[in-house]
Amino acid sequence: MSRKKRAIRSSGSQRAKVDEFRNDRLFRDLIEFVLPDGVLFSKDEFHGNIKWIPEQLAAQALIWSWQDSKNVTDAFTITLEVCEQIELTNGARTYTGFMNALNRYRDLIGERLRIRHQALAKKIGGRFFRTDGWVLIAFDGSRATAPRTVANEAAFCAPNYGQGNKAKYGKKKSQGFRRKKAHTEPQEPQAWVTMMWHMGLRLPWTWRLGPSNSSERGHVQEILNREDFPDKTLFCGDAGFVGYPLWSSIMGVGGDFLIRVGANANLLSEHADFKQLGGGIVLCWPKSAIAAGLPPLRLRLVRVQVGKTKMWMLTSVLDRQKLTHKQIVRYYKMRWGIEVEFRGLKQTIDKRKLRCRNDGRLLAELDWSLRGMAIAELIALNQQILEKRKRRVDYDPKDRSLANTLRVLRTCMRNLGRPADTTECLLLRLAKATVQRYHNHTDKRARYRPKNPDMKPLRDPGIRGLTADERKKLRKFQAKNLA
Numbered sequence: 001m002s003r004k005k006r007a008i009r010s011s012g013s014q015r016a017k018v019d020e021f022r023n024d025r026l027f028r029d030l031i032e033f034v035l036p037d038g039v040l041f042s043k044d045e046f047h048g049n050i051k052w053i054p055e056q057l058a059a060q061a062l063i064w065s066w067q068d069s070k071n072v073t074d075a076f077t078i079t080l081e082v083c084e085q086i087e088l089t090n091g092a093r094t095y096t097g098f099m100n101a102l103n104r105y106r107d108l109i110g111e112r113l114r115i116r117h118q119a120l121a122k123k124i125g126g127r128f129f130r131t132d133g134w135v136l137i138a139f140d141g142s143r144a145t146a147p148r149t150v151a152n153e154a155a156f157c158a159p160n161y162g163q164g165n166k167a168k169y170g171k172k173k174s175q176g177f178r179r180k181k182a183h184t185e186p187q188e189p190q191a192w193v194t195m196m197w198h199m200g201l202r203l204p205w206t207w208r209l210g211p212s213n214s215s216e217r218g219h220v221q222e223i224l225n226r227e228d229f230p231d232k233t234l235f236c237g238d239a240g241f242v243g244y245p246l247w248s249s250i251m252g253v254g255g256d257f258l259i260r261v262g263a264n265a266n267l268l269s270e271h272a273d274f275k276q277l278g279g280g281i282v283l284c285w286p287k288s289a290i291a292a293g294l295p296p297l298r299l300r301l302v303r304v305q306v307g308k309t310k311m312w313m314l315t316s317v318l319d320r321q322k323l324t325h326k327q328i329v330r331y332y333k334m335r336w337g338i339e340v341e342f343r344g345l346k347q348t349i350d351k352r353k354l355r356c357r358n359d360g361r362l363l364a365e366l367d368w369s370l371r372g373m374a375i376a377e378l379i380a381l382n383q384q385i386l387e388k389r390k391r392r393v394d395y396d397p398k399d400r401s402l403a404n405t406l407r408v409l410r411t412c413m414r415n416l417g418r419p420a421d422t423t424e425c426l427l428l429r430l431a432k433a434t435v436q437r438y439h440n441h442t443d444k445r446a447r448y449r450p451k452n453p454d455m456k457p458l459r460d461p462g463i464r465g466l467t468a469d470e471r472k473k474l475r476k477f478q479a480k481n482l483a
Contacts, residue, residue, distance in 0.1 A: 024416040026426040028086040031059045034120070034375055040112045052101065053090040058109055059083075060091035061102055065372025066409050072355045072365060078413075085416040103360040106367060114206055114227075117374060121203055122230075124382045128200045128397055131334075132327060134234040136199035138335040139241065141216035142342045145353040146189040146362055155359035156189035158213035187212070191354065191366050194219035197338040199236065199331070201381065202397045204341060204374040209363050217241055221249045234258055234317075236335045244286050247297055247316070256316045258323070258331060263459040265314065267301065268466055279303050281318065282463065283474075290470070295477050301461070304329050312461055337398075341373075344402045349373055373402065380405040380430045387431035404433035 041054035063082050067075035076095045083091055092098035102109075122129055129135065146152040190212035196205045206227060208219040220241065235250055235257045242265050250257045268283040285296035300320075302313045306329055313332065317323040346352035351369045356362035380400055388395035408429045466474065 022417070022419050023412050023426060024086050027412050027416060028088075030379055030426070031062070031086070031088075033379065034062070034116065035059050035113075040116055041109075044108060044112070046105070050101070051090075052092050054105075054109065056083075056088050056091045057098075057101055058113060059088055060098065061109075061368050062372055062375060063413070064098075065368040066376065066406060066413070068350070068406075068410060070355075082413050082416065099356075099361045099364060102364040102368065106364055110367060110371070113371060117371075117378065118205065120378060120382075121198065121201055121205075124378065124385065125198075125201045126385065128385075129198075130232075131200045131331075134232055134331075135230045136234055136236060136331060136334065137205060137229070138197045138199050138236045138338045139194065139216075139220050140197075140238065140338045140342070141192060141194040141214075141219070141240075142345075143190040143192055143212060144346070144351055144366055146191055146359075147353075147355070147357050148189060149357045151359045152189040152357065152362060153187075156191055156211040156362075157187045158211070191362060192216070192219075193366065193370065194223075195338065195341070195370070196220075196223060196235075197341055199334045199337060200397070202337055202341075202400065203377055203381070204370060207370055209366060217243065217246045221246060224249045224253050224255075229253065229255060232256075234323075234331070236331055238335070239264060244284055244289050244294075244297065247284060247299075248294070251297065251316055256323075258313060258315045258317075258328060260332065261301075261312050261314045261461045263462060265461040267299075267314075267461055267463050268296070268470070269463050270466055270471075279312075282314075283466075285470070285474075290473060296474065301463075302328055304332075306332055314461075345369065345373060348403045348406065376405050376409060377402060380408075380433050383427050383430040384434065387428070399434040401433050401435045404435075405430065408433050 035055045035058055037055055039055075040058075044054070046054060060079055060083055064072075064075055064079040067078050069075040069078060073095050076098060080093075083089065092101055146156050192210045192212055192214040193207055194210075194214070194216045195207040197203070198205045206223055208214075208222060210219065217240075220237075231254070233255045235255055237257070237259050239260045239262050241259055242261055247257060247259075265284075266286070268285055269280070270283070279300065279302040282299055282301045283296040284299055289296070297316070298318065300315050300318050302315065302325065304311060304313055304325065313328050315323060315328070349369050349372075351366065354362050354365055356365045377400060381397060384400060385395060408426065412426050412429075
């Protein structure tokens, strides 16, 4: 082979190697990893006049959710530039059309991406998907503030708020002053989000949105009725998730639960002094369930100590070998990660206060903020697991950093079209998007640490013995089950 031909071949291979590590190509591959062309929406019908492709609209919304612009319109302008550079040219061309499409097809697109996200999480997660054989799912709720517009106040404020409850100020009449009435502002509009969070992978699993007066227990029951969960799923929640309807719904879909309870739970006991024994088998059987002919829920009450706080935990897992005392403490500590996830949404994603001034668009903004956060963490988790497996090093999903992940993605979007260093390409930088580990030699203990970090009542749950009539009905249910 001549020297000239060898030089041409060598330059061609170098050019191919450079193209392989171009930021735009790597970023486009990440998008296609989550949103493969022609797969997710192949069986769905959309309006005949649309000029966008569903996969590219979803990719556009994902890129939009990763922007750090203060204004949603500015974020859309940057998104158009990014999409053009990675050759996604069949998305929405105007901000109005973009938001109208996200609002109109929010449920459809969200459902397809939820299924895709959960399938990828199970595939990527590997040994982290299950903990001691359980799929651990935590649930909790939080609020995000909305701009005070007429549409948002009508959609997100509690109905009839403030009527007959106007603030008064001034001194008493006995002191010679007339009592004055102040005009009170209506409640600040807020959007409620109830999230289910995978505790092993530390990823958002699914969620529901609603106005500020939404019921988080109602949201959880809605999710249980409409979505499927893996076998041996253990749902973990704090003291706000109590009650026969919720617990029976969890057990009705084949799941189990681990819930903290206090004085807000009323239980029945056939025997045993729980204060001395530290727990035992109890029944949840309210009068409304007895009147409706519904069966009692047989549960296990356990007294544990998490940190410096003593608390009661209630679980539907009656076998102490399947869910031990140590596991209960460990899982409840893991549940705290969902609070960190909400902090990431409000601080790292900067969605403590949403921007959209229309209720439909605001829900789309919040929905895609959650989805963008979940997918960003998923692709970072994938790269970190692959890199640690290649190096044969132990890995814990707790090491993943949402802030560093978004920093990597945003840096890549600002430098599309440039060749990346093979040692610092997008994929390798995602693999390194972990929390900073350092040894702190100063005392950072808080001067004030609340005795009860969850700010829920610490009193014992209400437990009483069965009445003669309740014992009679219980024996009937037991005889019916044996038959």
